[in-house]
Amino acid sequence: xxxxxxxxxxxERQRSWRxxxxxxxxxxxAAGRQRNRAKxxxxxxxxYEKNKAELYKKKxxxxxxxxxKLRQWKRADYERHRESYIxxxxxxxxxxxxxxxxxxxxxxxxxxxxxxxxxxxxxxxxxxKLREWRRSYFKSARGRAVRQASDRRCVKRVAAxxxxxxxxxxxxxxxxxxxxxxxxxxxxxGVALRTRMAQALRKYQRAQGESVTTxxxxxxxxxxxxxxxxxxxxxLPGMSWENRxxxxxxxxxxxxxxxxxxxxxxxxxxxxxxxxxxWASDNIRKGARxxxxxxxxx
Numbered sequence: 001x002x003x004x005x006x007x008x009x010x011x012e013r014q015r016s017w018r019x020x021x022x023x024x025x026x027x028x029x030a031a032g033r034q035r036n037r038a039k040x041x042x043x044x045x046x047x048y049e050k051n052k053a054e055l056y057k058k059k060x061x062x063x064x065x066x067x068x069k070l071r072q073w074k075r076a077d078y079e080r081h082r083e084s085y086i087x088x089x090x091x092x093x094x095x096x097x098x099x100x101x102x103x104x105x106x107x108x109x110x111x112x113x114x115x116x117x118x119x120x121x122x123x124x125x126x127x128x129k130l131r132e133w134r135r136s137y138f139k140s141a142r143g144r145a146v147r148q149a150s151d152r153r154c155v156k157r158v159a160a161x162x163x164x165x166x167x168x169x170x171x172x173x174x175x176x177x178x179x180x181x182x183x184x185x186x187x188x189x190g191v192a193l194r195t196r197m198a199q200a201l202r203k204y205q206r207a208q209g210e211s212v213t214t215x216x217x218x219x220x221x222x223x224x225x226x227x228x229x230x231x232x233x234x235x236l237p238g239m240s241w242e243n244r245x246x247x248x249x250x251x252x253x254x255x256x257x258x259x260x261x262x263x264x265x266x267x268x269x270x271x272x273x274x275x276x277x278x279w280a281s282d283n284i285r286k287g288a289r290x291x292x293x294x295x296x297x298x
Contacts, residue, residue, distance in 0.1 A: 152285040159284060187260075197249075197270065221271045231277050239277055250278035250286070 001009075018025040033040065048055065063070065078085055093100070108115060123130060137143040151158045166173060181188040197220070220227055231249065239247055251274055258269040268274065278286070 155281045155284050159281070194255075219267055219270045221267070221273070227272050227275070230272050231275065234276055236277065236279065239279075245280075247277050247279050248283040250276050250283050252276050 138147055177191075181191065217223060222230070236247075251269065253269070253274055255269055258265045260266055260269065
């Protein structure tokens with residue numbers, strides 16, 4: 001048997017063994033690559049430098065032949081490793097941030113009129129499409145998180161916008177609230193209990209006497225007078241009943257985290273120990289987060 005025949009026979013034997021033992025063969029190959037990483041890398045670099053032009057030519061030819069196949073593969077790979085792609089993109093952006101900002105600022109300054117006109121034209125042509133995209137995006141978990149973060153950064157602007165929007169849409173808000181109270185019992189009960197608690201506090205401030213119902217007193221866990229003293233003991237510097245409109249009675253653990261159709265959870269949610277005075281701006285920043293400090297910055 002010649003040397004060539006022996007080599008061919010050995011190669012066939014190895015292929016057959018790998019076919020019967022794929023996991024073990026892969027493990028052995030991976031271990032070998034790990035042991036010889038530096039050697040393999042050096043060998044590849046040397047080969048690349050020697051054959052750079054030819055490799056580049058072959059790559060261009062392959063890309064031209066398989067353009068659609070590669071596009072589909074990249075799309076599938078992005079879906080499989082979406083978070084990894086996003087993390088790498090953010091890292092590259094941070095590394096090039098100053099350079100990119102300078103380039104974009106220069107380009108925008110030189111072409112401001114053209115860019116603005118192009119944006120206006122696109123918005124006018126795709127008004128309904130953009131409206132639908134925004135509606136869908138801000139319903140997603142990421143969209144809600146982005147909006148909440150923006151609201152916490154721009155408290156005064158957001159508060160002014162919401163107030164103006166509410167003034168313009170009183171009837172719409174009332175209709176939506178009525179519909180939700182009929183379909184969402186937890187929401188309906190929460191609204192009713194918050195209203196009763198606010199009414200009790202207002203009556204107490206006017207008459208300085210007990211005016212809360214027995215059921216509400218049981219829910220609070222104390223008479224209204226004690227609730228007032230409890231809140232006063234937790235006033236932040238500058239708070240008083242005279243500037244009541246500037247601060248909110250906040251639920252330490254948000255009502256959204258309770259099932260208010262459950263009487264036991266109602267008692268926990270509205271118990272006076274779950275209440276605290278919080279500046280209106282801080283309460284807007286807090287949103288539905290349970291852990292929050294009044295000195296927390298957006």
